[in-house]
Structures are given as structure tokens and as C-alpha cells.
Amino acid sequence: MDLQRGREFDQFLQVLDRLCQRFAKYRPEYRRGLDEYSLRNEYLDPFFEALGWDVRNTKDDPPFMRDVRVEYRAYDGIINGKADYVFRIGGFDRFVCEAKKFPEKLENHRFQLQNYVYNLRLWIGLTTNFDELNLFVVGGKPSREKPFSVVPGWRLCYQDYRDAAPKIWDLLSRQAVAAGSLEAFIQNLPKVTSRTDRQLWLIKPDRNRAVDTDFLQYLEGERARLAKSLIRHNAALHWDVDAINEAVQVILDRLIFQRVCEDRDIDTFQTLRQALALWERHGRRKGDLWPLIVGNQANMRAAFNGGLYGRAGTPSHFVESCVVDDRWLADFIDHLAGDESPYLFSTLPIEILGSVYERFLGSIIDGQGNVTPKPEIRKQGGVFYTPEHIVAQIVDGALAPLLEGKTPEQMRRIRILDPACGSGTFLIRALEKLFQAHIHYYHLNGDKRDGKSVYVDAQGDLKLTSELKKRIAKDCIFGVDIDRQAVEVSEMSIYLKILEGETQSTLGRQRVLFPNETFLPDLSGNIHVGNSLVGQDAYALLPADLRITEAKPFSWELSFPEVRARGWFDAVIGNPPYDVIEKERGAASWPHDVFRAYLARTDRLDAAKGGKLNLFRFFLIQSLQLVRHNGSLGMIVPMALLADFSCKRTRLSLLDQVDALRAQAFPQKDIRQHRVFYDAKLSTVVVGGRKRAPSRRKHNPRIGLQVYPRASFDDPSRDVTMQRSELAAIDPLGLPIPITDQASWELAKKLHQSNSVARLDGIEGLRIARGEINQTVYRAYITDDPRHSRLLKGVEVSAYAIHRTLSQGRVEWFDRARYERTHVTPDAVGVRRIATQRITGVDERYRIVATLSEPGWYFADSTNAVVVAPTCGLSPEYILACLNSRLLQWRFQLTSSNNNVGTNELAALPIRLLDLGDAGEARTHAAIVAQVGHLLQLGAQLTAHPSLKVRAEAIPRFREVRSSLDRTIETLYNLTADEAALVHRRFAAPA
Numbered sequence: 009m010d011l012q013r014g015r016e017f018d019q020f021l022q023v024l025d026r027l028c029q030r031f032a033k034y035r036p037e038y039r040r041g042l043d044e045y046s047l048r049n050e051y052l053d054p055f056f057e058a059l060g061w062d063v064r065n066t067k068d069d070p071p072f073m074r075d076v077r078v079e080y081r082a083y084d085g086i087i088n089g090k091a092d093y094v095f096r097i098g099g100f101d102r103f104v105c106e107a108k109k110f111p112e113k114l115e116n117h118r119f120q121l122q123n124y125v126y127n128l129r130l131w132i133g134l135t136t137n138f139d140e141l142n143l144f145v146v147g148g149k150p151s152r153e154k155p156f157s158v159v160p161g162w163r164l165c166y167q168d169y170r171d172a173a174p175k176i177w178d179l180l181s182r183q184a185v186a187a188g189s190l191e192a193f194i195q196n197l198p199k200v201t202s203r204t205d206r207q208l209w210l211i212k213p214d215r216n217r218a219v220d221t222d223f224l225q226y227l228e229g230e231r232a233r234l235a236k237s238l239i240r241h242n243a244a245l246h247w248d249v250d251a252i253n254e255a256v257q258v259i260l261d262r263l264i265f266q267r268v269c270e271d272r273d274i275d276t277f278q279t280l281r282q283a284l285a286l287w288e289r290h291g292r293r294k295g296d297l298w299p300l301i302v303g304n305q306a307n308m309r310a311a312f313n314g315g316l317y318g319r320a321g322t323p324s325h326f327v328e329s330c331v332v333d334d335r336w337l338a339d340f341i342d343h344l345a346g347d348e349s350p351y352l353f354s355t356l357p358i359e360i361l362g363s364v365y366e367r368f369l370g371s372i373i374d375g376q377g378n379v380t381p382k383p384e385i386r387k388q389g390g391v392f393y394t395p396e397h398i399v400a401q402i403v404d405g406a407l408a409p410l411l412e413g414k415t416p417e418q419m420r421r422i423r424i425l426d427p428a429c430g431s432g433t434f435l436i437r438a439l440e441k442l443f444q445a446h447i448h449y450y451h452l453n454g455d456k457r458d459g460k461s462v463y464v465d466a467q468g469d470l471k472l473t474s475e476l477k478k479r480i481a482k483d484c485i486f487g488v489d490i491d492r493q494a495v496e497v498s499e500m501s502i503y504l505k506i507l508e509g510e511t512q513s514t515l516g517r518q519r520v521l522f523p524n525e526t527f528l529p530d531l532s533g534n535i536h537v538g539n540s541l542v543g544q545d546a547y548a549l550l551p552a553d554l555r556i557t558e559a560k561p562f563s564w565e566l567s568f569p570e571v572r573a574r575g576w577f578d579a580v581i582g583n584p585p586y587d588v589i590e591k592e593r594g595a596a597s598w599p600h601d602v603f604r605a606y607l608a609r610t611d612r613l614d615a616a617k618g619g620k621l622n623l624f625r626f627f628l629i630q631s632l633q634l635v636r637h638n639g640s641l642g643m644i645v646p647m648a649l650l651a652d653f654s655c656k657r658t659r660l661s662l663l664d665q666v667d668a669l670r671a672q673a674f675p676q677k678d679i680r681q682h683r684v685f686y687d688a689k690l691s692t693v694v695v696g697g698r699k700r701a702p703s704r705r706k707h708n709p710r711i712g713l714q715v716y717p718r719a720s721f722d723d724p725s726r727d728v729t730m731q732r733s734e735l736a737a738i739d740p741l742g743l744p745i746p747i748t749d750q751a752s753w754e755l756a757k758k759l760h761q762s763n764s765v766a767r768l769d770g771i772e773g774l775r776i777a778r779g780e781i782n783q784t785v786y787r788a789y790i791t792d793d794p795r796h797s798r799l800l801k802g803v804e805v806s807a808y809a810i811h812r813t814l815s816q817g818r819v820e821w822f823d824r825a826r827y828e829r830t831h832v833t834p835d836a837v838g839v840r841r842i843a844t845q846r847i848t849g850v851d852e853r854y855r856i857v858a859t860l861s862e863p864g865w866y867f868a869d870s871t872n873a874v875v876v877a878p879t880c881g882l883s884p885e886y887i888l889a890c891l892n893s894r895l896l897q898w899r900f901q902l903t904s905s906n907n908n909v910g911t912n913e914l915a916a917l918p919i920r921l922l923d924l925g926d927a928g929e930a931r932t933h934a935a936i937v938a939q940v941g942h943l944l945q946l947g948a949q950l951t952a953h954p955s956l957k958v959r960a961e962a963i964p965r966f967r968e969v970r971s972s973l974d975r976t977i978e979t980l981y982n983l984t985a986d987e988a989a990l991v992h993r994r995f996a997a998p999a
Contacts (some may be wrong), residue, residue: 016060017781021059024173027051031138042110042137048092051138052107061095062180070451071469072099072444075182081923091124091133091355097186100397104133106420110137118142122150122660125159126219127352129360134180148893149222149350162227173426188722223351224364226343228371231256233336234326236377241331252373257493261500263307263566265316267344268361268504273511277307280341287334288565291306298321298332309900313526316500319534323678358436359396360617365497366393366430379435394433394583396535398644398684398694401721403437404644405670405696406579411445419445420483421848423571426632427540429487432498433536434581436505442480446472446842465514474527476517482529486568486577488559499535509521538562541613541626550602564634575636583644584627586690588620615661617673619654624648628658628695637701641666644684647673651744651905653912659743663732665711666697671713672721672869678851682718691905708733714822715747728753737761738914742773744903755987756902759895760983769915771864773880774887776911778846781822789827797822800861802870804846807892808859808940809947822866839863842888843875844914851908853995855900856914858891860884860944872911881924885940887935890919892970898991925973931982 031038031051053063057725062075078095106121108114112134125133125146131771135142164172169918177188189802234664235256240245263280270279270752283304287297293917305328308318318325343349371379401843405530410422426434447470450462461476472480481502489495506528515527539560546561565572589600607613610632616625624645634639649655650671662669676682684692700707713727726749734742734753738762746753759765769776781799783790789797799822802813824833844858847870858874867873869999874891876884892898896917904913922955946969949962978988 013174013177016181016183017173019179020181021173023054024169027055027138029168032503034138039111040141042284044107044109047082047105047109052093052105052136053743053896056095056105057309059177063093065938070447071445072276072440072447090126091121094128095182095185098930099180101128101130101975102185102190102520103130103134103180104128105134105136105408105868108135108137110139110337110343112137114140114142118144118959119152122146122155122167123350123352124355126150126350127355128357129218129220133776138166141169144364145194149219152348161752175925178872186722188720191720191722200819204760209210219351219356220360220363223360224367226261227364227368230336230340230370231373231529231991232377232379234259234332234340235373235379237333237336238330239375239377241333245286245326245330247375249372251438252377253373253493255330256373257496258325258327261331261496262308263301263340265500266609267307268353268356269507270345270529271499272507272978272998273354274507274515275311275512277311277385278304279345281345284338284341287338291335295331295805296328297337301337302328311526312503312528313530315530315532315936316503316528319530319532344939354372356499356510358397359433361504362431362497362501363393363435365501366433369491369494369497371836394644395684397721399433399437401672402642402694402696403434403441403581407438407441407445408582408639409698410578410640411441414445414449416446416449416456421482422484422578423574423576423578424484424485424581425577425631425634426487427580427627427634428582428584429489429498429535430491430583432487432501432535434583435485435498436501437479437489438581439505442484443472443477446476446480452509453489462516463517471514471958472508474506474510476529478529480910481506482534483533484803484886485531485534486571487535487563488538488540488567490537490539495537497529502531502535507588536562537568538567538601541623541630542603543610543612545607545610546602550605553606554602555662556602559934566806576634576638577639578633579641580631581641581642582631582811584621584631586646587623589623607854617655618657619652622648622654625649625655625658627659632699634663635699637699639699640696641699642694642696644692644694647675647693647747648905650693651670651742651746651903653742653744653910656742659745662697663735663743664707665699667700667709669695669697669711670710671695671711671745672725673713673715674719675715676718676746684719711735711745713745715749727912739903742912742916744901745903746902747905748902751990752902755990757977758898758987759899759981762918762920764921765913765981767915767920768919769916771880771919771921773877774882775836775875775877776915777836778872779874780837780868781866782869786827790820791823792818792821794821797824798862798865799868800843800871801866801868802847805859805871805945807844807854807855807857808888808943808966809951810859810861812952823970824866828887833866836873836875837864839875842866842876842884842886843867844872844874844891844909846870846872846909847907847928849908850904854892854897855904856891856897856908858888859947860888872909872914874914882919882922883933883937884965885937886922889936889940889973889975891917894974895981895983895991898994901994920977922980932976936973936976939969939976941972942969 031502056063056076062069063078064487065076066231077095079092081482092107093105095103095105104124106117106124106757114137117135120143121135124146125131127151131145131147132385133144133146135144141162141164142158144156163489169176178184179193185375233807234251238255239252245251250508266276266280267277278581279300282301283297286294287300290296305317309421313319344351357483372379373379392845407422411419414422422442424438426432426436429435442654447462460473462470462472465471485502486494487498489498510527535561539562542559542561544561544563544566546556546559550556570814571577589601589604602727602899606894607617608622613626613629618628628645628649631643649659650673673691674684674693675691677689677691680686683690700709703960711730711732713728713730715727716723716725728750729749730753731747732743734757735745738744738746738756746756748756768774779800781790783801797821801811801817801820803814803817804819827833840863841861842858844856848855848857861867874884874887876882899917903916922933924930924933946962946966949958950966953962980992983991
């Protein structure tokens with residue numbers, strides 16, 4: 009037995025040998041024809057079960073919890089666009105397998121399999137008839153003429169299976185897939201450039217070649233064509249920005265919705281291809297194709313309703329009477345519904361359509377039909393769609409405690425909100441979670457089932473009726489977005505989710521049960537257009553010239569009166585905007601100028617203020633106000649929330665109001681494929697928890713932090729548990745939540761809790777300030793004349809040295825005499841001060857870069873200054889040694905989340921106090937001062953000595969003295985050998 013793979017692998021080998029021996033025995037007979045049902049039942053199901061996959065659902069799990077989604081073909085062997093086996097981990101599809109009867113040639117079915125893989129947005133697919141097994145990596149849109157080749161080494165015959173068993177197990181077994189084998193396989197593909205489609209497997213799959221990106225690019229092109237065509241063919245209409253965007257959106261929404269229904273075998277009365285064929289039979293009469301489609305939409309409205317085709321009692325949409333270019337419409341239908349269409353809407357997950365629309369909404373059509381990025385999106389750098397696994401983690405974490413132990417009636421009283429819902433990604437997942445919870449309940453409580461709520465389909469699976477799904481959506485799902493198009497897309501996404509899994513036959517049976525009901529709910533009271541942050545009191549508070557109405561003030565109380573009466577929402581979830589509100593841009597930043605003016609006149613969102621204002625903080629505070637006591641909060645936001653001083657008030661609100669706060673951090677932002685938002689260089693964190701009920705008891709919540717190296721919850725994390733009181737001991741002003749692990753957190757607490765340690769700003773006779781000279785404001789006093797006072801900039805500061813030549817900018821001086829004609833020079837300029845850089849790279853090993861200046865030097869605002877008065881009792885050299893030490897560099901890194909070295913961060917550092925009346929500590933102090941003096945001398949040689957030889961000789965001596973000083977500091981703080989090793993790991997490479 010292979011001890012590394014375990015007993016399960018040994019059992020796999022036994023099953024594999026038995027299957028291969030039997031296949032070899034009967035292969036001559038099979039050549040006359042082994043049908044697919046027998047192949048799967050006798051060979052493939054046992055093969056995959058031996059790999060650990062519960063193919064036949066022996067655990068009797070409901071469909072959403074199963075390892076394998078299995079599709080059974082009708083007697084004629086035809087099934088509409090679904091793979092035979094879809095293997096899943098944790099509810100997410102991981103790879104697919106397409107079975108073919110023996111002795112069919114597998115190469116004839118490569119494109120079919122690859123199209124399934126592509127539309128499921130996966131990378132790995134198998135085809136097999138057991139006689140042979142082929143594995144493919146689908147790195148982009150497959151070509152029917154030149155599909156991707158089999159990965160070398162993975163065209164296996166059944167005689168090869170025994171020898172290939174280790175690699176089959178290591179890649180495809182359930183335990184291997186759960187451990188990340190597929191991702192590792194993709195990551196390790198050779199990086200070979202190729203010019204031929206046949207060799208595309210050699211190139212690592214790229215998100216930019218995935219189906220959602222391809223569909224997005226197609227829709228963006230067709231959107232522009234349609235817009236220009238509408239303006240050209242309907243010149244009599246007044247096409248402003250709102251009208252053309254609405255018209256294009258309605259046409260695309262209705263066509264895509266119908267196409268999805270058709271591919272999922274839902275009756276649309278007349279398919280798009282039937283309308284196209286009818287138009288062609290009638291001689292392709294100009295302008296007749298769109299009326300044919302519109303004519304059928306009355307049937308769609310009657311059956312589906314919901315609002316996509318207009319609501320009862322409202323006039324028909326103006327676009328229904330527009331002239332839509334026949335050629336554009338025919339091409340669009342053929343691309344989406346023709347035999348050569350790359351899109352399998354029966355397979356394409358609703359969530360992927362949502363991701364397409366999310367990015368689609370980042371641009372707008374102007375009055376001439378040109379598509380351009382929306383101003384606010386251009387400034388942000390694009391629309392960043394939340395990955396599916398992040399959405400699932402947030403939604404599942406928020407809803408799990410609310411759904412536990414609930415009956416269906418109790419579940420339908422849960423109210424869920426996304427206050428910036430976009431295309432509805434989070435709402436769709438919440439709806440799916442509610443559906444799953446209902447199915448799970450009825451699965452366990454068969455005696456509670458009734459025909460109007462659930463039924464058993466032809467495969468024996470328990471399903472919810474569309475009527476129940478409609479009621480769940482209407483009762484439980486709520487959203488707001490400032491973008492009308494986003495609201496419409498959210499509604500359409502929810503409609504498609506309700507119809508997921510439905511067919512003509514299932515809807516036909518339900519029509520008998522509910523003869524007077526449409527299949528979809530009216531969500532006009534659930535999903536609203538509005539500004540989640542600006543209330544309708546803006547009309548009374550703000551001057552009319554601010555274009556208040558266009559900013560879409562919104563009343564939560566009037567829009568959701570029933571929810572308000574219950575104490576607001578049970579769960580608030582989402583991914584809010586991360587936009588910085590820049591006051592300098594004035595009206596150019598609309599609607600942010602309205603929001604900024606509103607903030608100045610109301611205190612409702614004051615807890616989100618501080619530093620540069622960022623919308624995500626205001627959405628968090630608004631969400632806390634909208635979630636009821638004991639309700640759940642779950643959002644993904646910038647990681648700055650955890651430790652940035654500008655986020656202090658928002659962070660304190662979370663700590664005050666949320667019990668057992670959960671934080672899952674993703675610091676990685678430099679490597680594209682490892683960060684959460686592929687196109688955004690941004691560290692992020694998922695935060696969640698339950699809002700605590702009011703209590704007089706002192707609140708000391710527990711915070712659970714997990715830090716992941718990449719954008720996956722499957723990676724091992726660094727975990728730490730801390731409490732608010734412990735954060736306050738580290739930094740009582742900012743309460744930063746450090747990105748760390750438990751061992752490091754224990755050391756940090758030890759440093760701060762020692763009786764012989766004080767915060768830097770708590771030491772008598774010591775002051776910390778930012779450099780006094782703003783180089784923009786006081787530019788007139790800055791000169792190149794060295795006869796004036798020295799002006800020290802951050803770029804000049806090095807550890808124990810001043811750079812004489814600069815990597816950027818130049819050395820400058822300050823005209824003190826001229827300055828003092830109208831200004832007063834601070835007293836601190838007259839003394840020797842510690843200078844630090846104010847900006848250092850967040851990933852640098854040494855974040856605090858400090859030295860001593862000469863008296864009379866002015867400090868630019870790119871520096872920080874520490875003044876150590878004679879009354880302090882400790883020398884500037886001693887404080888400098890502490891600041892530059894490995895230990896305090898390590899401590900600084902724990903709570904620093906950006907490039908700034910803020911005075912507040914320096915102020916929180918723990919400084920070891922020395923009693924100079926004690927002979928031993930006095931000697932230590934004197935020794936440290938002497939070592940710092942030596943380092944300052946060596947630093948001057950390194951940066952200013954004209955001899956290259958002297959500089960070279962100074963380097964090893966500088967490192968040796970600095971290392972010795974570091975060890976002295978660590979001894980002063982009573983670090984154990986293990987604690988010192990923990991610190992040293994950060995500084996493994998030479999400085």
C-alpha cells in the first residue's frame with residue numbers, strides 16, 4: 009500500500025483491476041455496441057466511486073449537496089446541452105466528464121465536451137468510453153474545426169489505467185480535488201508560446217478567455233451596433249442618454265431572457281429561431297422581424313409577467329413600436345440561437361450571466377450611440393465583479409444562523425437586503441440558499457410535503473414548485489441600486505433563478521395547480537432605484553442647484569414600510585462601492601458633490617467619516633443601521649477597514665455593534681491570479697457577524713481573523729482570535745485589527761502589557777509630529793541656495809544616515825529669514841530631532857526608516873519628527889535605536905495596512921522604559937547610545953564618503969553593529985528564543 013495515498017488508493021486499485029479485467033474479457037462483444045447506460049452503470053459509475061465520488065448519491069443528499077450532478081439522456085440519446093457528469097466540491101462545479109458509448113471514437117466529441125467545460129467556466133474536462141480516457145484543458149473558446157488537443161500523457165487506454173493509477177488518483181480523486189489538485193495542475197502547465205489552436209493546452213488558462221468575458225465582449229459590440237441602428241432608423245424620436253440606454257437594455261434583456269428559457273426547455277410560445285424562419289419564409293420584408301418577436305411578447309407577458317415585459321395596467325414600452333434593424337436582429341438571434349452558437353444557455357450558470365451584466369453596466373451610451381465608461385466607473389478603474397466563491401462565503405455565513413432549525417413558514421419571514429445590489433449577484437445566491445434550505449427541510453420532513461410546495465421529478469429528485477419559489481423571492485429578497493439598469497438586471501437575474509430547473513412539463517403541471525397565477529413575481533416593491541446613502545431629507549437640507557433629484561434620494565422608511573415595522577432586515581449583504589469622494593473635483597464629481605454636501609448637514613453617517621472619505625465605509629454604517637438586532641451582516645470591503653486610522657470610527661462601530669466579528673483577509677494584491685479582484689490591485693477582507701441586541705453590560709467582543717495567502721478559502725490560513733480589550737491595549741485610539749497569526753498576536757500582547765513599557769506618545773518629554781513644511785504651500789521659501797537652512801525630505805532619510813544624492817528630486821534649502829517675516833518657526837527646529845520617512849512601501853521589510861538630524865533643519869511634510877526633550881530621561885539615540893530595531897519594525901508591520909507611516913502609528917509603538925538610576929540599566933542605555941553613535945558614523949560613510957573602498961568596508965561593519973544592537977533591544981524586551989525567531993523570520997534576507 010502506498011502510505012502517502014492511503015488505504016483509499018489501495019481500494020481504488022482493486023476496483024480498477026476488476027473493471028479493466030472484465031472490460032478486456034467482454035471487449036470483443038462490446039465492439040458490436042455497448043450502450044451508454046450500460047457503460048455508465050457497469051464501468052464509469054464504479055470507476056468514479058472508487059475515486060471517492062458519491063456518484064449514485066448513496067448518502068441520499070438533496071441535489072445541491074451532492075458530489076456529482078448526473079444527467080440522464082432520454083431514450084433517443086438526446087439531451088439539451090448538459091454534460092453527463094459534473095463533479096462538485098462544496099457546491100461548486102470543478103470538472104466534467106462526457107460519456108460515449110463504445111466503440112465510438114472519442115475524438116468526434118471533443119468540441120461537445122469542451123463547449124460544456126467552457127460554458128460552465130471550468131478548465132478541466134474528460135471524455136471516455138472506458139476503452140479510452142482523454143483529458144483536456146479548455147483554455148478559451150473551443151473551435152468546432154480545431155478543438156483543443158488532449159493534454160500530453162492523458163490519452164489513456166484501459167490497458168494503461170493500472171500504471172497511470174497514481175496520477176489519476178492524484179488529479180481526479182475527490183480528496184485530491186478538494187485539496188486543490190486541479191488548480192495545481194493548471195498552475196504547473198508548461199508556459200510554451202504557440203501559434204496554433206491545437207497547442208492551446210500549453211498555455212495556462214486565462215480569465216480573459218473565459219465564457220463570461222467572451223459573452224461580455226460580444227454584448228458590448230452588439231450594444232453599440234444596436235444603439236446606432238435605433239438612432240438611425242428612428243430619427244423622429246428624441247434620443248437622449250436615458251432613452252437610448254433604456255431602449256437598448258429592454259431589447260437585450262427580453263431577447264436574452266427568451267433565449268435562456270428556450271435553451272432550458274421552457275415554452276416561449278414562439279422561439280426566436282421560429283420567428284426568424286417565419287420572417288425568411290415571408291420574403292424578409294423590411295422592418296417585419298421585430299414586430300414578429302414583439303407580437304409573441306404578449307404571450308410571454310401573460311405567462312411570466314414579473315415586469316420584464318411590462319406590468320399589468322401599464323402602457324406598452326415605447327421600444328415595442330421602434331424600428332429595429334432586421335440585419336442586426338437576425339445576426340443577433342443567429343449568434344445566440346444558431347447551430348454554431350458558442351453559448352449553451354442550458355448549462356451557463358445564472359451567476360455567470362450576472363457577472364457579464366455587472367461589467368456591462370459599467371458603460372453608458374451617449375445620445376449619438378457611442379458606448380463609453382460611466383464617469384464614476386472610469387475613475388475607479390472599472391467594475392469589479394465579486395467572484396462566486398466569495399459571494400457564497402458571505403451569503404452562506406450570513407444566512408446559516410438565520411436558517412438553522414427554521415420551518416418553511418419561518419424562513420419566508422427572513423428579509424435579506426443588498427443595499428448596492430448591482431446585477432443581483434448576492435441576491436441570487438441568497439435566493440438559492442433559501443431554496444436549498446426549503447428542499448433540505450422537506451427532504452428531512454416528508455410528512456410536511458404538499459403538492460403546492462414541492463414535487464418529485466422524473467429522476468426522483470425533490471423540487472420546489474415555481475409558485476413557492478416565486479413566494480420566497482417576493483417575501484425575502486430586497487435590493488437597492490442607484491443605477492436603473494442594474495435594478496432591471498437584478499430583477500431579470502432573479503426571474504431566471506426562479507425558472508432554473510423548470511421545463512415545459514414542470515411548468516405545465518404547475519399551471520394546472522395554479523391556473524390564475526403567472527410564473528414570476530412582481531418585484532417592483534422589492535428592488536428599488538435609489539441612492540442608498542442620501543435620504544429624501546436632502547430636498548430640505550440642500551440648495552436646489554446641486555441637481556438633487558438626479559442624485560436619486562431614497563427613503564428606506566417609505567420604500568420598505570413592512571420591513572421597517574419589524575425592526576429592519578434580518579441580513580444585509582453585498583460588495584459596496586469603493587469610490588473615494590474627492591472634494592477638490594467639485595461638481596465634476598457628481599453625484600458625490602451632493603453626497604458631500606448632504607454629509608455636512610446630517611450626522612446620520614458620521615461614524616463613517618475620517619481621512620479620505622470612501623463610500624464603502626458609509627455603506628457599512630448604513631448597513632449596520634438597517635440590520636435588526638440579532639440579524640446578520642456580511643460584506644467584502646478593502647482591507648484598510650481593519651487597521652487604517654482613517655477607518656477608525658467605522659471599525660469602532662463594527663466592534664461596538666457586532667458580536668463575534670468574523671474577518672477573512674486577502675492581503676495579496678500584487679499577483680493578478682492570486683487576488684480577489686483580478687483587475688484591481690487591492691487587498692480585501694470579508695467581514696461578518698451578528699448585530700448585538702442593546703445591553704448595559706460592557707461589550708468585549710471576540711474577533712476571529714483568518715488570513716489567506718491567495719484568493720481562495722481552500723488555502724491554509726493563518727488564524728487568530730482576539731478581543732476588543734486586547735486591541736485597546738495595543739492601540740486605544742485606533743483599535744487596529746492586525747493581519748497576523750496567534751503566535752505573533754501573543755507576542756504583541758506581551759510587548760504592550762509589560763509594566764516596563766509605555767506607548768511612544770505616553771513618554772513624558774517626547775513629542776511626535778508631521779514635518780512642518782508643506783512643500784506646496786511654502787514653495788516660495790524653498791531654494792537651491794545652500795546658504796539657507798537645510799530642508800529635510802523623506803526621500804533623504806535612511807536608517808542612521810542622510811542621503812546626499814537622491815533617487816528622485818534634489819536636495820533643497822529653506823529661506824528662514826524670509827519665512828520668519830510672516831511666520832513663526834517652531835521651537836523644535838532649533839533642536840536635534842529624530843526624522844522618519846512618512847511613506848514607505850507596505851511590503852518593505854523595514855517600514856520605519858529613521859535617523860537623527862542637525863539642529864536648525866526644517867522638516868518637509870514627507871517626514872515625521874520625534875522630539876526628545878532633556879526632561880524625557882531617555883536620549884534621542886536610545887529612542888532611535890528602538891524605532892529602527894527589528895522588533896519594532898515587526899510590531900509596526902502588524903497593524904500597518906498602507907504605505908503611510910503615520911504619527912498615530914508611531915505613537916502606539918511600545919517603548920521599553922529604562923531606569924537610569926539603576927546601574928545595570930544605565931550601562932545598557934550608555935552602550936546603546938554608543939552603538940547608535942557608531943552606526944551614525946558608519947551611515948555617514950555609506951552615504952557621503954567619496955572613497956568607494958571606504959563605503960564598501962563600512963557595509964559589513966554597519967550590518968554587524970546593527971545586528972548586535974537588535975539583539976540588545978530584544979533582550980531588553982525579554983524575548984524568548986522562539987519569540988526572537990518569530991521576529992527574525994521577517995528579516996531573513998540581509999537589509
